[in-house]
Amino acid sequence: MAAALIQAIDGQQPHLLRLPAQEGSASALEEVRYVLGSSLPPPGPVVLEAGRWLLRLPDLRQLQELLAALQLELVRVASHRPETLVAAAALGLDTDPGPSRPAPPAAAAGAPAPDLLVHRGTLRAGDHLQGEGSVLLLGDVNPGARISAAGNVLVWGRLRGVAHAGVTGNREARIVALQLRPLQLRIADVVARGPEGLPPPGLAERAQLVDGEIRIDPAAPDFSG
Structure with a gap:
């Protein structure tokens, strides 16, 4: 068609x-x-x-x-x-992101989680956005707010609160944001603090596990990698 x-x-x-x-x-x-x-x-x-x-x-x-x-x-x-x-x-x-889809029935053990939760708006102190798959936030994560996902955490904005990707143990999960300046980063069971300097101009930042530690690198602004 x-x-x-x-x-x-x-x-x-x-x-x-x-x-x-x-x-x-x-x-x-x-x-x-x-x-x-x-x-x-x-x-x-x-x-x-x-x-x-x-x-x-x-x-x-x-x-x-x-x-x-x-x-x-x-x-x-x-x-x-x-x-x-x-x-x-x-x-x-x-x-x-299109109309919200109805919640799927409870999945059997080992079944894949829903692929993406899209949320538009800033998370403020006390807010917690959580997804069973990956999460895309079109907004900022302010200090005191949390965002977590079983898959990847993608933030089209500034990440200054707490982010946890791979909450169910997925060590391949990533955290990507336009500015990664969180109070705390977690990927699976590994914890780190965010960097203090500003990111390279025009680039997003990506956090992922490398040799058992969280490493933060520049990333393409389309979040492709």
């Missing part, structure tokens, strides 16, 4: 640009070029429904430039992929 364009009924609503349910041989840019070539909408804002497509910063920049050349403004990206949401936020776009 190709990309679909739902034009706004009036000038108050944005156009809806929906990518196919599954990624195919064509890139997202090619899909959008095809649908715009067959049905060019009037100028106005556009909401992109990316679904499970993995769109990084360069991909979204190209889409943004393509739309801008047609007097269309990309204003929001809806996606089920945390990497796509983070890349959209990096471009200053509104993001939407």
Whole structure:
């Protein structure tokens, strides 16, 4: 199924640009070029429904430039992929992780945990955000707040509270943030304090276990690694 364009009924609503349910041989840019070539909408804002497509910063920049050349403004990206949401936020776009899914039934022992919990907003002192899989926070973690996950902890903001990744013992889990300045870091059963200096300009930071110790390194701002 190709990309679909739902034009706004009036000038108050944005156009809806929906990518196919599954990624195919064509890139997202090619899909959008095809649908715009067959049905060019009037100028106005556009909401992109990316679904499970993995769109990084360069991909979204190209889409943004393509739309801008047609007097269309990309204003929001809806996606089920945390990497796509983070890349959209990096471009200053509104993001939407999609409607909340109902809680799954209790899993049998050894079954994989839910893959991602997305939360938008700052965690303040006394708050605790916890996920059974990985957690993506679009906001800051203030001192006195906690964020924890059985998988990875991803923070599109400043991490200055307490973060615990791999709470069930996953030593491959990572903690990634735009600024990693926590009061305490934990990965599985290993504990460390955050660095005191500022991170390299334009780079996120990643904490992971290396030889049994938590090491913090620069990371790509799309959280890919």
